[in-house]
Amino acid sequence: MIEFNNIKILGISSCVPENLMDLKSIFKNESETRLKKTSKVTGIESIRIAGSDTTASDLCIKSAEHLFEKLNFDKNEIDSIVFVSQTRDYVMPQTSFVIRKKLGLNNDTICFDLPLGCTGFIQGLFQSYSLLQNKKIKNVLLLCGDTMTKYLNKEDFATRSVFGDGGSSCIISSTENKFATFFDIKSAEEKPDSLMMKSDKLFMDGFEVFKFVSKYVPRSIKENLKYLNQNFDDFENVIFHQANDFIIKFLNKALKIDETKSPTVLNGLGNTGPASIPLALTEKFFKVKKGHTFLCGFGVGLSYANCVVNLSDTEILKTIIYNEKH
Amino acid sequence: MKNTEIIKEISELLELEGNFDINETPIEIDSLSSLGLVSFLDTNFNISVTKEEIEEFKVVNDIIKFIDARKG
Numbered sequence: 001m002i003e004f005n006n007i008k009i010l011g012i013s014s015c016v017p018e019n020l021m022d023l024k025s026i027f028k029n030e031s032e033t034r035l036k037k038t039s040k041v042t043g044i045e046s047i048r049i050a051g052s053d054t055t056a057s058d059l060c061i062k063s064a065e066h067l068f069e070k071l072n073f074d075k076n077e078i079d080s081i082v083f084v085s086q087t088r089d090y091v092m093p094q095t096s097f098v099i100r101k102k103l104g105l106n107n108d109t110i111c112f113d114l115p116l117g118c119t120g121f122i123q124g125l126f127q128s129y130s131l132l133q134n135k136k137i138k139n140v141l142l143l144c145g146d147t148m149t150k151y152l153n154k155e156d157f158a159t160r161s162v163f164g165d166g167g168s169s170c171i172i173s174s175t176e177n178k179f180a181t182f183f184d185i186k187s188a189e190e191k192p193d194s195l196m197m198k199s200d201k202l203f204m205d206g207f208e209v210f211k212f213v214s215k216y217v218p219r220s221i222k223e224n225l226k227y228l229n230q231n232f233d234d235f236e237n238v239i240f241h242q243a244n245d246f247i248i249k250f251l252n253k254a255l256k257i258d259e260t261k262s263p264t265v266l267n268g269l270g271n272t273g274p275a276s277i278p279l280a281l282t283e284k285f286f287k288v289k290k291g292h293t294f295l296c297g298f299g300v301g302l303s304y305a306n307c308v309v310n311l312s313d314t315e316i317l318k319t320i321i322y323n324e325k326h
Numbered sequence: 327m328k329n330t331e332i333i334k335e336i337s338e339l340l341e342l343e344g345n346f347d348i349n350e351t352p353i354e355i356d357s358l359s360s361l362g363l364v365s366f367l368d369t370n371f372n373i374s375v376t377k378e379e380i381e382e383f384k385v386v387n388d389i390i391k392f393i394d395a396r397k398g
Contacts, residue, residue, distance in 0.1 A: 037341075041358045158357065207377055210361050214368050250365050 001182040001227055001308075004129045008179045010139075010171040011071045011315040014275060014282040015063035017054060017165050018321045020268060022046040026160060038161050043245025047164035047270030049149045051324040056085045056145035057095050059167025059275075061102055062322050064141060067169050070317055075103060078171075079137040080110040082127050084120040084144040084274045086197070086300070087151060088113055099143065110137075117195075118241045118299025119185070120144050120274025121168075122307045126183045128172040142170040146273035153201045162244060163202070164270025167322075168278035175313070182308040184224050187301045188216050195300045212302045213247055218254045221296060224306050236291035237311070238262040241298055242269070242276035251296075263287065273299075285316040327370055329390060335366055336386055348386040355380055363389070371397060 022045055023035045039045045050059070060083065068075050083096040090098075096111035110131070116123050121144050128140040145167030152159045194208035225231055232238060238261050240248050248264050251257070265283040272279055277295055281288055290312045298304040333348060339362040340353050355363065360380050367373040373396045383389050 037358060041361065206357060207360055207364070210364060211374070214364065215374075246361055246365070250369070253369060 001184045001224055002126075004133075004181045004183075005178055006175055007129050007132050007181060008173060008175045008177065009309065009311065009314045010073070010173045011067050011317065012168065012170045012278050012281055013063040013067035013070070013317045014166060014168040014279045014319045015059045015066070015322050016048040016167075016269060016279070016319060017050040017059070018324055019049045019051065020046050021049050023161055027157065030157070041244070041246045042162055043264055043266040044162060044270055045267050047149075048166060048268070050147045050165040050322075054147065054322065054324060055089045056087050056147045056165070056167055057083070057089050057099050057102075057143075059147070059165065059322055060143035060145045060169055061099055063167055063320065064103060064143060064169035066320050067171060067317065071171065071315055073171060075105055077139050078105050078109055078141045080112070080128075080131050080140045081105070082112045082114060082124050082131075082140060082142045084114045084116050084124040084142070085146055086115055086117045086273060087146045087148055088115065117146070117273045117301075118243065118276070119297035119301065119303045119305040121277040122183065122295055122297045122305035123185060124274065125170075125172065125307060125309070126185060126305075129181060129183075132172065132174055138174050140172045142172055144168050144274035144278060146275060148202060148273055151197065151200060151202050156201075158206055159202050159204050162271050164272050166269060166272035166275040166279050168275045168282070170278065177313070179310050179313075181310070182224070182228065183305070184220060185303070185305040186216075186220065187303040188212055190302055192300070192302055195302065209299065209302070210247060213243075213298050214250065214254070217251060217296065217298050217304050220304055221255055221294075221306060224308070228308065232257050232261070232294070234292060235261065235294045236289035237293040238296070239277050239280050239293065240296050242266050242280055243271050243299060279319065281316050282319040285318050288316055290314065332390060332393065333386060336389055339363060339366060342386070346386070348390070351385060353383065353385060355383060367393070373397075
């Protein structure tokens with residue numbers, strides 16, 4: 001694992017579209033039996049869908065403005081933006097430049113886009129922590145979001161019943177406190193084509209993705225715990241990428257994790273890609289215990305990433321709703 | 327795990343209702359059930375299964391035979 005010190009997550013905020021659609025409304029011609037069976041496995045009865053003019057950056061910007069306000073944080077103190085998304089506003093220019101301008105940040109703010117998905121939050125944290133190794137960089141704004149529903153094939157039940165839209169923001173800062181943070185980021189030997197964008201539409205082979213998760217993720221987590229000489233009793237929270245209820249239950253069972261430490265927030269949101277881990281925190285902000293936390297992402301790539309982070313000094317805000325007339 | 331327990335777990339996974347014959351009653355394994363089956367075989371027997379192997383399961387006893395063969 002790669003260790004960083006003297007860095008902390010100052011605050012986390014998330015934002016979701018106001019449009020909440022239940023599966024019955026999305027799939028008017030599907031049988032109730034199929035919809036019920038699907039919801040039972042995925043844990044999803046309804047999802048958030050962004051309006052046609054709303055982008056991932058809109059959701060992230062809204063959550064960042066909320067974070068600045070609630071933390072009373074001077075946005076001029078931001079030195080770099082890292083924007084993680086698979087549904088960036090443009091291929092060219094980088095969306096982070098657009099975000100910098102819309103947020104009114106200084107023009108010497110260093111801007112990066114990272115085209116990452118289910119491991120995006122952890123990889124975004126890693127990039128932010130890496131930037132903070134430079135003494136001149138004190139605060140990084142990490143934004144993670146997707147509006148994947150715009151890239152779903154209308155005929156594809158498997159993806160349309162699972163994916164939702166959302167955005168998040170974090171401020172990551174240098175600190176005098178030790179706050180050791182550990183990362184382990186890997187990709188699998190299997191071909192990445194079981195989860196990919198083909199002709200502007202998302203394709204997912206759920207069977208192969210699950211097999212990849214069951215083969216690699218529990219093993220990597222066990223290796224990390226061994227490296228740290230810790231077990232899940234030492235952690236206040238275990239937050240998995242919110243892919244679907246079935247996978248999270250499988251991982252909880254395989255790793256003997258107490259489910260009260262491992263929240264699922266799929267219903268009413270869906271799988272929101274790189275925003276799913278911060279959304280799990282902000283949806284359960286009242287339940288998340290401040291302290292030692294294990295984060296785990298897995299999916300597109302096929303990649304998997306773990307992070308051990310201390311959230312003792314982190315302000316976790318309640319999820320906010322994006323008003324489409326905004 | 328005893329065969330009776332395996333049959334019970336499989337019948338719940340595949341939502342088999344009433345009296346069914348493990349050698350005769352045809353089973354349908356859709357994409358969601360196949361995930362459950364992968365998880366069941368991995369968690370309980372540390373057995374990995376492919377899509378092609380699942381397609382060969384026509385009755386419950388095919389799954390039991392598959393487990394026996396893999397367990398050696």
